Amino acid sequence: MTERCGFVAIIGAPNAGKSTLINRMVGAKVSIVNRKVQTTRINVRGIVMMDDDATQIILIDTPGIFSPKRRLDRAMVAAAWNGEADADITALLIDASKEGFDKDTRALLDTIEKRVKDGAVGDRKIILLLNKIDQMPADQLLKISAELNDRIPFTATFMISGLKGRGVQDVLDWISKNIPEGPHHYPGDQLSDLPERLLAAEITREKIYDNLHQELPYAATVETETWESFDDGSVKISQIIYLAREAHKPIILGKGGSRLKTIGMQSRKELESLLECRVHLKLFVKVKENWMDDPDRYSVWGLDPGA
Ligand SMILES: Nc1nc2c(ncn2[C@@H]2O[C@H](COP(=O)(O)OP(=O)(O)OP(=O)(O)O)[C@@H](O)[C@H]2O)c(=O)[nH]1
Ligand SMILES: [Mg+2]
Known part of the structure; x- marks a missing residue:
């Protein structure tokens, strides 16, 4: 079978559930999780093997993107964008359960919209992951999805709960079909790049x-x-x-x-x-x-x- 290997950056506002989702996808704890914001400080890679080990998906967990004030915050947000630039696919994870989204999410959506217009996203595909659907009524989801797809040309949209695992397999299946052909970067049994x-x-x-x-x-x-x-x-x-x-x-x-x-x-x-x-x-x-x-x-x- 043809080998495939690609990088998928999971970006989002603080607390969107990025680390929870990556741990769920990898099936092991590779990145720490907390209900407070700004938990993740560095890019952590989690590795998922698919298609009888023919496909290697390298997920990049990134620090939440917000408006940074301290030096550490600036370094974290810069690391998140670097992670995004390194990827073949960008997955924008949004906490959809908060009505009208929180301030950081709204700012991030504006930024992505602008980056797409300016060509800063290059030829990377951007997918939309609406998260925390276990905490919200289903009828709101379609409205949010339509609204966001009007603003940003997402290649695909998924409605998921990283915490409960709902919809997560569909995302992985889609990713495995959409990452480039190429040799694997990591041994098949490795779960993370964090020493x-x-x-x-x-x-x-x-x-x-x-x-x-x-x-x-x-x-x-x-x-x-x-x-x-x-x-x-x-x-x-x-x-x-x-x-x-x-x-x-x-x-x-x-x-x-x-x-x-x-x-x-x-x-x-x-x-x-x-x-x-x-x-x-x-x-x-x-x-x-x-x-x-x-x-x-x-x-x-x-x-x-x-x-
Ligand atoms: N109800 C619900 N809660 C979730 C879901 N995914 C994550 N959470 C919760 O959201 C909080 C933040 O999760 P994290 O995975 O740490 O979020 P993060 O986006 O990595 O946050 P930062 O690293 O701070 O940017 C935790 O309390 C999670 O349990 C979900 O699908 N549903
Ligand atoms: Mg995190």
């Missing part, structure tokens, strides 16, 4: 999102410092949590260090099931007020601090 050290840091960052509120998660970053494997099959991972404010330290530590302990325990459990081995996880908290301006914090993730 284990980065994935491990992402898992801990997700637990910070789960356990803490307001601005703290946005002002924190996690890096894996060391990774040691032992003869008994276990690994010892140490990670640093960088905080932007001294005042955040007691919050993340919690009473007698209890909150940090919970974060560490949840992260360790998930890492153990992912890596299928015993994990010793050590978390260190460091306050580094200007980490968001420190190029070293960006290079680990392949983000451009000057974007």
Whole structure:
């Protein structure tokens, strides 16, 4: 059978459900998910094999696109557009359940419309994925679909629920027929391009999102410092949590260090099931007020601090 291989960028406003959809399509957790906005900070590739392994679809999960203010936000949004430019197909994911869409979605639709007019999309096909249909009445969907297709020449439109899995197989089937012929980029059993050290840091960052509120998660970053494997099959991972404010330290530590302990325990459990081995996880908290301006914090993730 002819080999096919192509890149599909999933772009959308923060919280549209991009990472949830990619995890669903890959059938494994490759990208972290949270109900707060701006969870994903880098482009993560998830790999799906189709057609008896003849077709390799490389999905690019991108950070949500919004109007950036901080340096980190600018770097994230720039990474999202770079991911889009690298793709053969652009999939625009919209949270259709919010009446009239949210502000970021409206701005993104304007931007895409303009990019199509300016020729910035090149010959990439753009498909529309209306997401979260489990949360809305069906009659609204057709109206939204017609409206958006009037504005932007989508090659195809799908109505899906990434969370429940509805309609997702149809999207994959369509993609597999519409990506170019060519040799595969990754071994057939690989699920993601994220090195284990980065994935491990992402898992801990997700637990910070789960356990803490307001601005703290946005002002924190996690890096894996060391990774040691032992003869008994276990690994010892140490990670640093960088905080932007001294005042955040007691919050993340919690009473007698209890909150940090919970974060560490949840992260360790998930890492153990992912890596299928015993994990010793050590978390260190460091306050580094200007980490968001420190190029070293960006290079680990392949983000451009000057974007
Ligand atoms: N009801 C419903 N909720 C969904 C669906 N897909 C995602 N969600 C929820 O939407 C929230 C955001 O999901 P994510 O996958 O993190 O969204 P994202 O687009 O990757 O967000 P960023 O990385 O912040 O840009 C989570 O609480 C998900 O559980 C869906 O199809 N239906
Ligand atoms: Mg995400």
